[in-house]
Amino acid sequence: xxxxxxxxxxxxxxxxxxxxxxxxxxxxxxxxxxxxxxxxxxxxxxxxxxxxxxxxxxxxxxxxxxxxxxxxxxxxxxxxxxxxxxxxxxxxxxxxxxxxxxxxxxxxxxxxxxxxxxxxxxxxxxxxxxxxxxxxxxxxxxxxxxxxxxxxxxxxxxxxxxxxxxxxxxxxxxxxxxxxxxxxxxxxxxxxxxxxxxxxxxxxxxxxxxxxxxxxxxxxxxxxxxxxxxxxxxxxxxxxxxxxxxxxxxxxxxxxxxxxxxxxxxxxxxxxxxxxxx
Numbered sequence: 013x014x015x016x017x018x019x020x021x022x023x024x025x026x027x028x029x030x031x032x033x034x035x036x037x038x039x040x041x042x043x044x045x046x047x048x049x050x051x052x053x054x055x056x057x058x059x060x061x062x063x064x065x066x067x068x069x070x071x072x073x074x075x076x077x078x079x080x081x082x083x084x085x086x087x088x089x090x091x092x093x094x095x096x097x098x099x100x101x102x103x104x105x106x107x108x109x110x111x112x113x114x115x116x117x118x119x120x121x122x123x124x125x126x127x128x129x130x131x132x133x134x135x136x137x138x139x140x141x142x143x144x145x146x147x148x149x150x151x152x153x154x155x156x157x158x159x160x161x162x163x164x165x166x167x168x169x170x171x172x173x174x175x176x177x178x179x180x181x182x183x184x185x186x187x188x189x190x191x192x193x194x195x196x197x198x199x200x201x202x203x204x205x206x207x208x209x210x211x212x213x214x215x216x217x218x219x220x221x222x223x224x225x226x227x228x229x230x231x232x233x234x235x236x237x238x239x240x241x242x243x244x245x246x247x248x249x250x251x252x253x254x255x256x257x258x259x260x261x262x263x264x265x266x267x268x269x270x271x272x273x274x275x276x277x278x279x280x281x282x283x284x285x286x287x288x289x290x
Contacts, residue, residue: 013182015050016057016066019076024096027083030076031069031097035061038130038283039103042068043094045112045138046148046207047170048266049075049190052111054182055272060279067103069094071114075193079203086210087113087138091120095128107283109133111268112241113143116216122226123219131286132230133279134249136238136265140220142245144211147173155205166194166204174266177239183269223252229285230256233278235263235270 017034032050040060044052050068060066070077072093073085083089094117098104108129110118115137122132144152170191178187194204230253234246243260250258259278263270 013054013186015054016061016068019050021076022097022100024093024100027072027080027093028078029069029072029093029097031067031101032057033065033067033101035064035066037064038287039065039067039098039106040279040283041094041098041103041106041108042066043108043110043114043117044068044071044074044190045110045114046074046211047166047174047191047194047204048112048187049193051075051186051190052266052268054186056268056276056279059273059276063280064283065103067097067101067106069097071117073203073207075190079200081199081202081206084210085207086212087116087215088120091117091124095121095125098128104128105130107131107133107279107286109135109279109282110137111135112265113138113211115139116143119216119223120219122228122230123222126227129228130290131228131282132226132253133233133282134230135233135267135275136235136241137232137249138213138241139216139245139249141213141217142241143213143216145240148208148211151205151208152211155209161201164195166201167191177264177266178269186269187266220252223249224254226253229282229289231278231282231285232256232258233267233275234258234260235265235267236260237263238265240265
């Protein structure tokens, strides 16, 4: 599976944000989670670029974006940078689709910067108190060891932990490429642990009372066999947002890698609802 577009970079509030962009038409912003990158959207982006302006960034500290060790990388800070990215690129209002912690950032954008959104898509998204998951809490406790871990630790350890959620072949290659960004040098590994340490459900719990004020078309997509974000949170999230719909897919947590055509179809339908609403 090859990337749906080449990487470009843009300065957003003093940070270099890498992104992929292809197609033309209404804007769709695709936001990855942890520990992935814009490569999560290889298949989905390729499907959608035929009719949309598709933008998939690497969040700050991920992939090929800059990895500062002295900036806030919480999902609230990421949401602010993503709004800035849309402003810099002239995209929007956009159908904003987020996976995992990217879904948490998307919720924050919908609550705090609603004019940026035409629609909201949440795929196996962190929400309420659903996170951090136990594995990430364990990694938080390992953060002091970052300087003593062997070369290639992230690629090896995390790949072993999540590979059974990702189909063999091109999707698995994209997964390894995403993880390899953390193993380029010691600072990249430190950036990984900074992002792990920033995982905090207080950000989603703070906006939970305001989810009922989201007024754009919203669609929740969830892997029925997700081990990391439990499916019961899918219905809770749907019920919290007025008019939201839900589709369960036969997959685990990394639905965009496992079922790219199905995810693209769901996003396409959501964007269509946004066009009708507009």
